[in-house]
Structure formats: C-alpha cells, structure tokens
Amino acid sequence: MISLAASPAFALDIITRKSVETRIAGKITSISKTEVKIKPQTGADVTIPANDIQSIKWDDDTPLMNIAIGQEKIGNYEAAIKSLQDAKAKVPAAAENIRTDIDFFSARVLAKFALADQTRLPDAVARMKKFTDSNATSFRFYEAIGFLGQLYLAQKDYIKAEAAFSSLERSPFADQQLSAKSSKAHVLLAQNQIDKALQAFEQVIKSPAKDEASKQRQLEAMLGKANCLNLKSQPEEALKLLDIVVEKANESDVRLQAQTQILRGTSLLAGGKNQEALLAYLLVDVMFSGQQDLHAESLYNLSQLWVTIGKPGRADEARAILESKYPNSPWAKKLSGG
Numbered sequence: 001m002i003s004l005a006a007s008p009a010f011a012l013d014i015i016t017r018k019s020v021e022t023r024i025a026g027k028i029t030s031i032s033k034t035e036v037k038i039k040p041q042t043g044a045d046v047t048i049p050a051n052d053i054q055s056i057k058w059d060d061d062t063p064l065m066n067i068a069i070g071q072e073k074i075g076n077y078e079a080a081i082k083s084l085q086d087a088k089a090k091v092p093a094a095a096e097n098i099r100t101d102i103d104f105f106s107a108r109v110l111a112k113f114a115l116a117d118q119t120r121l122p123d124a125v126a127r128m129k130k131f132t133d134s135n136a137t138s139f140r141f142y143e144a145i146g147f148l149g150q151l152y153l154a155q156k157d158y159i160k161a162e163a164a165f166s167s168l169e170r171s172p173f174a175d176q177q178l179s180a181k182s183s184k185a186h187v188l189l190a191q192n193q194i195d196k197a198l199q200a201f202e203q204v205i206k207s208p209a210k211d212e213a214s215k216q217r218q219l220e221a222m223l224g225k226a227n228c229l230n231l232k233s234q235p236e237e238a239l240k241l242l243d244i245v246v247e248k249a250n251e252s253d254v255r256l257q258a259q260t261q262i263l264r265g266t267s268l269l270a271g272g273k274n275q276e277a278l279l280a281y282l283l284v285d286v287m288f289s290g291q292q293d294l295h296a297e298s299l300y301n302l303s304q305l306w307v308t309i310g311k312p313g314r315a316d317e318a319r320a321i322l323e324s325k326y327p328n329s330p331w332a333k334k335l336s337g338g
Contacts, residue, residue, distance in 0.1 A: 013038060014057040015048055019212065024048070028056070031097070033141040034172055050139035051173040051213065058098050062087045065098075068105060075290030077113040081106065104140045107131045111147045115154055116292035117328040125151045142171045149183055153190060161187050175213035178204050182221045189228065198228040219245050219256060226263050235270035242267065258288035262297055269301075278305040285318075293329065296322060300331035 026040035068083035114124035149164030169180035185200035204221035268277035284298035306315035
C-alpha cells in the first residue's frame, strides 16, 4: 500500500519501512545518518528514522537496481555485482543519491560474498571502508559499519572489528546498539573468551526491548548464547534457547532461521542425535542455500553425517557441491584437511 497516488507532474521517491506495510511516496528533502525526510504531494514533511528504512525507490532510478537486489536475496552474488555495475553505468553523475545506494549495495553484496569466499575479504573490506569513509552522513552508514565489523571479524582483525562495532553502538537506535553489543560478544567468542561472551549475550537478552527490531536483535543474542553453551558442552540447554528462536523468528528473516538450524545441528550432534542433526543441516541446504557461508557449513556437516548413517553416495554429493560452489570457503578447506 502506498500513501500517495503517483502523479506524472510530481516526481516520486518511495520509502518502504520495516515497521509498517504502508509505503510513503513524495520527494525526499534531506538525508542524514539518523533520518530521511520526505515531502508528500500534500501535507507536512514526514521524518523516517534511518533504522526503519527497508528501501528507497528513487524517482529516476533504474530497474537494474531491483534486479540486483533480487539476485542478492537468492545468493547469486556474482550476477548482482554485474547488475549493479551496469546500473551505475546508466545513472547520471548528478543522481548522487542513486549512485550512493548503488555503492552501498555493491559493498554489501561483496561483503556477503566474502563471508563464503575468503579470497574476497581484502576487496570487501576496502570497498565497505571506502563507503563508510565517504558517506558518514548516509542513512546507510550504521548498516555499513556493521558489515565492516563483520568483515574485520572474518579476517580475525579483532581490534578493528571491536572499533567498528563501537561505532555502531553509538547509533541512537536501540536495535543497533543491541546488535553492536552482540557483535562485540562474537569478537570475544572468536578469541575463545567463552564465559565473557556468554555474559555479554545474556546482557543483550535481558535488556529492555520496546520495539520489534530490538526483539529480533535479542533473538540473535540467543543464538550467540546457544553457541557458547554448545562450546561449554551444554547442548540440551542450547536446544532450549534455539526452540525459542524457532518459535519467535520472523519468517522473512532467512539468515536468522539458517543460523538457528546450523546451531541446532551442532547441539543435536553433541547429543548423539545424528539423524535429527542431519535434518537440521538438510533444511539449510534445501531452504536457505542463498546464505552462502551457512550453506557451505551445512554441506560440510552433511558430507560427514551421510557417511555416519550409511549413505556414502549422498556424502559424495554434498562434498562435490561444497568443493564446486565454495572452493575458497573455510569449510571446503576443512574438508581437504586445511
């Protein structure tokens, strides 16, 4: 639903929000890292908090941008990068807002790609760093800083990851503050500081959550806590948390669902429930293959579990897909003993 009918005489930007279904159409009049203001054809300006913006369709953008975003959603990152390159070539230099969005989408797609292909990490870090340095007043800034921290964490550059997440924590929005706290806990976990990470995740879970976005961040913290419990050899306690996440997760949050099933697989394996663990990893393979880094992890585990339950042919299939689709992932390297 759009709150304003299109008029040929009135150029329309359209903002899709995360919190409500109704979109807002008009002319965007100002942008900062915390908000976007839009002037409808009638009535006063409307201010949209940056963390509530799902997307903006600019009045003179190119269809290639929507094509690229669709390709990104299904994990077709190479095609998405090509579509964004073609889109930027068609957009005039004067269309700064559109070109900034294309730059952000390009950096985001490459970041996701790099999480499954470690050879792309240096380029992904450089691209995202360039965006954050050049667009400190963009409504995409805090989201970009979060991705930059994830990339530094993947590189095991814990000091820079911590700094990026500290920048995210300075956001005025509660959900992004909680996300930053959880991300810092992941930095601790990556350094094997399990008890400190566990405490940090618990603090996020216990924090007041007044909006839906903050509640989603708490579900993510539950995944972090479950990971810690698995590492502390407490798989049954981890599964209790994961059941809560399964019950409360938004169906549209495919990454959260995929992460949950990966952790369920780990917990079930630790409890000797190989068949149930296989089903959890198989769900990622079938339903969430667009999350390339998690898909690679599921394929690795399937290659091991199919052998355990007496189906070596299926194990060979999983191994072949992992080696062909994600040859530069840490899971392919683990498969080959690297």
